[in-house]
Amino acid sequence: MTLANGLPVLILLSSLLPGLVIFLLREDSHRLRTWLNLAGAVIKLILVGVLIWGVFHEQVFETRWMLAPGLDLVLHADALSVLFVTLSTVLWLVTTVYAIGYLEGTPHRSRFFGFFSLCVTATVGLALAGNLFTFVVFYELLTLATYPLVAHKGTPEAVRGARIYLAYTLSGGVILLVGAVWLRTIAGPLEFVQGGILGDIEGLDPWALRWIFAFLIIGLGVKAALVPLHGWLPQAMVAPAPVSALLHAVAVVKAGAFGIVRVVYDVFGVEFLATLNMLPLLGAAAAVTIIYGSVRALSQDHLKKRLAYSTVSQVSYIALGTAIVGPLATIGGVVHLVHQGVMKITLFFAAGNYAENLGIHKVSEMNGVGRRMPGTTAAFTIGALGMIGIPPVAGFVSKWYLGVGAVEAGQAAWVLPVLIGSSLLNAAYFLPILYRAWFRPAPAEWPHEHPRSGRWEMPGALLWPPVITASLALLIGLFAAAPYSPLEWAQLIASREYRS
Amino acid sequence: MTDLLVWPILLPLLASLLALVFPRRGDWIGGMASLAVLISAAWLVHSVWDNGVIAVALGGWQPGLGIALRADGLSSVLLLMVAIVALTIGIYATRYFDNAVVRARFWPLWLLLLAALNALLLSGDVFNLYVTLELVGLTAVALGALGGSRDAIVAALRYLTIGLLGSMAFLAGVVVLYAAYGTLDMVALASVVEDRPATWVALMLMTLGLLVKSALFPMHFWLPPAHANAPAPVSAALSALVVKVAFYLVLRLWLDVFTVALHPATAWMLGLLGAVAVLWGSYRALRAPRLKLLAAYSTVAQLGYLFLFLPLLAGLPDGPAREAAFGAVVLFALTHGFAKSALFLGAGVIQQRAGHDRIEELGGTARALPVTTFVLALSGIALIGLPPSGTFLAKWQLLAAAVETGQWVWIPVVAVGSLLAGAYVFRVLGHAFAPGDRDGSALAAGREELPALALALVATVVLGLAAGGLWGFLDFAAMSPGGAR
Numbered sequence: 003m004t005l006a007n008g009l010p011v012l013i014l015l016s017s018l019l020p021g022l023v024i025f026l027l028r029e030d031s032h033r034l035r036t037w038l039n040l041a042g043a044v045i046k047l048i049l050v051g052v053l054i055w056g057v058f059h060e061q062v063f064e065t066r067w068m069l070a071p072g073l074d075l076v077l078h079a080d081a082l083s084v085l086f087v088t089l090s091t092v093l094w095l096v097t098t099v100y101a102i103g104y105l106e107g108t109p110h111r112s113r114f115f116g117f118f119s120l121c122v123t124a125t126v127g128l129a130l131a132g133n134l135f136t137f138v139v140f141y142e143l144l145t146l147a148t149y150p151l152v153a154h155k156g157t158p159e160a161v162r163g164a165r166i167y168l169a170y171t172l173s174g175g176v177i178l179l180v181g182a183v184w185l186r187t188i189a190g191p192l193e194f195v196q197g198g199i200l201g202d203i204e205g206l207d208p209w210a211l212r213w214i215f216a217f218l219i220i221g222l223g224v225k226a227a228l229v230p231l232h233g234w235l236p237q238a239m240v241a242p243a244p245v246s247a248l249l250h251a252v253a254v255v256k257a258g259a260f261g262i263v264r265v266v267y268d269v270f271g272v273e274f275l276a277t278l279n280m281l282p283l284l285g286a287a288a289a290v291t292i293i294y295g296s297v298r299a300l301s302q303d304h305l306k307k308r309l310a311y312s313t314v315s316q317v318s319y320i321a322l323g324t325a326i327v328g329p330l331a332t333i334g335g336v337v338h339l340v341h342q343g344v345m346k347i348t349l350f351f352a353a354g355n356y357a358e359n360l361g362i363h364k365v366s367e368m369n370g371v372g373r374r375m376p377g378t379t380a381a382f383t384i385g386a387l388g389m390i391g392i393p394p395v396a397g398f399v400s401k402w403y404l405g406v407g408a409v410e411a412g413q414a415a416w417v418l419p420v421l422i423g424s425s426l427l428n429a430a431y432f433l434p435i436l437y438r439a440w441f442r443p444a445p446a447e448w449p450h451e452h453p454r455s456g457r458w459e460m461p462g463a464l465l466w467p468p469v470i471t472a473s474l475a476l477l478i479g480l481f482a483a484a485p486y487s488p489l490e491w492a493q494l495i496a497s498r499e500y501r502s
Numbered sequence: 503m504t505d506l507l508v509w510p511i512l513l514p515l516l517a518s519l520l521a522l523v524f525p526r527r528g529d530w531i532g533g534m535a536s537l538a539v540l541i542s543a544a545w546l547v548h549s550v551w552d553n554g555v556i557a558v559a560l561g562g563w564q565p566g567l568g569i570a571l572r573a574d575g576l577s578s579v580l581l582l583m584v585a586i587v588a589l590t591i592g593i594y595a596t597r598y599f600d601n602a603v604v605r606a607r608f609w610p611l612w613l614l615l616l617a618a619l620n621a622l623l624l625s626g627d628v629f630n631l632y633v634t635l636e637l638v639g640l641t642a643v644a645l646g647a648l649g650g651s652r653d654a655i656v657a658a659l660r661y662l663t664i665g666l667l668g669s670m671a672f673l674a675g676v677v678v679l680y681a682a683y684g685t686l687d688m689v690a691l692a693s694v695v696e697d698r699p700a701t702w703v704a705l706m707l708m709t710l711g712l713l714v715k716s717a718l719f720p721m722h723f724w725l726p727p728a729h730a731n732a733p734a735p736v737s738a739a740l741s742a743l744v745v746k747v748a749f750y751l752v753l754r755l756w757l758d759v760f761t762v763a764l765h766p767a768t769a770w771m772l773g774l775l776g777a778v779a780v781l782w783g784s785y786r787a788l789r790a791p792r793l794k795l796l797a798a799y800s801t802v803a804q805l806g807y808l809f810l811f812l813p814l815l816a817g818l819p820d821g822p823a824r825e826a827a828f829g830a831v832v833l834f835a836l837t838h839g840f841a842k843s844a845l846f847l848g849a850g851v852i853q854q855r856a857g858h859d860r861i862e863e864l865g866g867t868a869r870a871l872p873v874t875t876f877v878l879a880l881s882g883i884a885l886i887g888l889p890p891s892g893t894f895l896a897k898w899q900l901l902a903a904a905v906e907t908g909q910w911v912w913i914p915v916v917a918v919g920s921l922l923a924g925a926y927v928f929r930v931l932g933h934a935f936a937p938g939d940r941d942g943s944a945l946a947a948g949r950e951e952l953p954a955l956a957l958a959l960v961a962t963v964v965l966g967l968a969a970g971g972l973w974g975f976l977d978f979a980a981m982s983p984g985g986a987r
Binding site: 067068069070071072073075113135138139140142143145146149150153156158161164165168169172173175176177179180183184186187188 | 825829889890906913924
């Protein structure tokens with residue numbers, strides 16, 4: 003009883019408390035900081051394991067705390083939150099290891115890891131938010147926790163990138179706030195319920211609801227990088243590699259996409275939204291974003307920028323899935339929340355390794371890098387193939403369900419061209435990289451080579467994270483039908499959404 | 503039990519005299535007195551929580567003749583805020599004033615200001631409100647001039663003149679009231695007051711005086727120079743407490759005593775001025791070259807938000823929504839009190855360590871003064887209105903009330919104001935995080951940094967997460983007419 007109620011809080015505390023302690027640590031207490039980071043991440047993983055088991059067996063986890071009349075902070079675990087919590091917890095552990103290796107010997111590590119932990123706390127809070135108010139609270143906290151991470155290097159470019167990031171996300175936050183307050187005032191407490199709640203409330207003005215939906219989607223679309231609200235994302239890649247990895251795979255971009263999923267399925271209800279005729283607009287925004295992001299990625303020579311535009315494109319598959327009414331498309335969109343995260347984090351880890359080890363920042367400098375750094379490049383290859391949608395990597399599963407879902411819903415006419423066009427574009431910007439890396443001869447000298455030490459191509463803390471996440475991307479694609487796989491979990495979510 | 507009402511006034515008054523007689527013992531006397539005031543305020547809140555309104559007529563005279571003191575939810579919770587802020591400012595001041603002569607002048611004035619603030623909050627009749635308001639104004643001017651620089655004195659004199667005009671207007675209103683109703687006791691007035699021209703004239707004069715004192719646009723011009731040029735602990739008190747009690751009087755008069763005369767048109771007028779204050783104050787804060795000037799303009803903007811609540815409260819029917827909005831305006835005022843005093847104390851630390859507070863040249867502050875930078879960030883979060891600060895909850899309720907009453911026009915004002923606040927807060931933080939030539943040992947928190955940190959944490963964490971009981975404590979339903987008095 004007490005454990006069941008307290009579990010979501012414990013999951014938050016498992017990263018919040020280490021984070022707060024880390025802020026107070028001296029810069030040179032390296033071992034204690036590492037220990038705290040890893041202990042927090044492992045404890046969180048264990049707690050999330052308990053949570054998964056409980057939610058699967060329909061146990062209710064809920065904590066409630068009144069902040070003001072009618073405004074309750076609610077932490078609640080349902081199938082969708084478990085999916086996102088698990089994703090962020092697993093990837094947090096991996097990214098922590100990577101970040102410890104990546105930042106070794108650099109200044110301000112206590113500050114960095116403090117905010118890093120706060121960032122994960124906010125993400126997990128978002129995942130566990132039980133109503134729209136709580137979601138907004140953590141959505142804003144996430145903005146605050148990531149700003150110092152983006153600005154971490156303190157260079158003029160970093161400060162400028164962080165400022166742009168902040169301008170976008172704070173504006174989005176205000177728009178989201180207005181939409182949320184408006185909806186809360188006309189429709190009562192907005193507890194997330196699968197299937198949505200607004201369809202059951204009598205006497206709501208449909209035009210007000212349309213406006214509110216637009217406000218919410220614009221507010222969330224800033225973080226989810228929907229075109230034309232995506233401008234901050236390529237700028238924010240000035241952040242250190244582990245931050246970019248987290249930003250693109252779990253924290254910020256995914257928070258926006260997760261919010262869209264929540265609003266569509268658990269506030270409005272996808273079937274009710276269809277009666278409001280708002281889904282085609284969302285679908286169009288997603289489709290434009292998918293194509294535009296891919297086209298822009300083509301012309302980027304800077305590797306992290308190319309990956310950033312690729313994120314713009316890929317995350318909108320999630321929004322695309324929500325815009326199509328039908329269980330299969332829902333499965334495709336929801337499962338892509340996980341699949342994109344695992345694949346994109348691999349790509350960013352690898353990009354960080356190239357920069358760290360050889361000073362490679364540009365695609366044009368990657369000739370022959372496969373032979374010099376085979377482990378990293380193999381991981382990068384798996385991630386890139388998954389992004390294109392080549393089986394058996396996880397990305398194929400998402401695209402398959404999206405495509406079949408569109409056919410099932412009778413919307414194949416516009417969805418399939420988008421999917422095919424985007425896959426071709428993905429191939430057009432990823433395959434040349436792979437070709438360069440594996441088949442072109444290496445240059446006589448790398449831009450900025452790090453002296454080699456140890457038996458591997460890189461220190462283990464930097465090499466293993468991409469290898470692990472790449473294997474994960476392969477495994478969840480290969481064993482998509484296994485119990486407890488992300489796909490199965492997405493099917494569970496879809497079955498509960500369309501139960502009526 | 504009625505003694506409870508006397509202590510918060512008497513203690514600082516006596517301590518002020520003591521500090522005058524024993525100038526060298528100022529730190530000790532002031533610290534002890536502030537602590538005692540805090541204890542008495544906490545006790546008062548506790549007993550109002552248990553028993554409801556407490557009232558006493560000093561000297562046993564019937565109300566209308568003697569000095570009536572009265573504490574309800576609204577006044578006691580503000581009293582507690584004043585006591586906490588005053589204690590932390592006092593601790594900070596023991597470090598801030600390194601000049602013994604200035605310090606000897608500071609303590610008697612400061613304790614007198616504290617007594618006047620508490621007396622104002624506890625006054626039960628309108629004439630005493632005038633007396634205490636005047637006393638607050640005069641001590642505030644004297645404290646503002648303590649720095650002794652030419653700018654400080656010019657600003658203080660301007661503050662004095664404008665403050666006197668404000669008090670005059672207030673006094674004239676009091677006179678009209680007495681002529682019309684023959685009593686100045688607020689409880690008695692509330693039951694006899696009618697919606698007729700004499701009331702309007704009185705209310706208009708008093709409100710005009712209070713608008714000057716609370717620096718509502720366009721009567722705000724005196725505030726930025728006065729607050730920015732005063733010594734940091736004084737600026738903190740001026741911005742967090744002195745203008746706040748003037749706004750307390752606006753709330754008290756409009757929503758408690760003269761509710762019958764609260765016309766939507768008047769409330770809208772004040773709301774519009776508040777809206778302009780939000781936008782103009784935030785814009786000027788964004789352009790401010792110095793940190794303390796930024797903080798001062800931010801006060802102009804934040805007071806504007808408080809006035810935005812008036813048309814909403816006037817437009818909402820009695821019920822949960824109105825109570826929610828009333829609690830929100832009080833929460834807003836409390837949060838701003840803590841956040842702004844923290845910001846001024848933080849600015850004072852930077853000014854003393856770096857020798858200036860020019861925002862463009864703050865580079866390296868994050869490294870040299872991490873705790874103070876953290877204070878700036880925390881108080882900034884409360885000024886923008888982001889979670890988990892109390893302001894976030896208050897803004898949520900503000901927007902909700904705007905939707906509820908259909909007064910959509912305030913929504914873009916709040917949205918733009920928040921974004922401007924975000925811009926000016928992060929402008930400071932951006933410069934503070936930039937590399938600079940100054941360096942320091944990490945986490946060397948001085949005694950002057952910890953008070954500011956405590957205040958900022960109250961604003962951003964305590965009031966955001968643990969203020970749920972405030973609405974019940976204020977008991978707005980009982981305060982407005984028709985409820986139990």
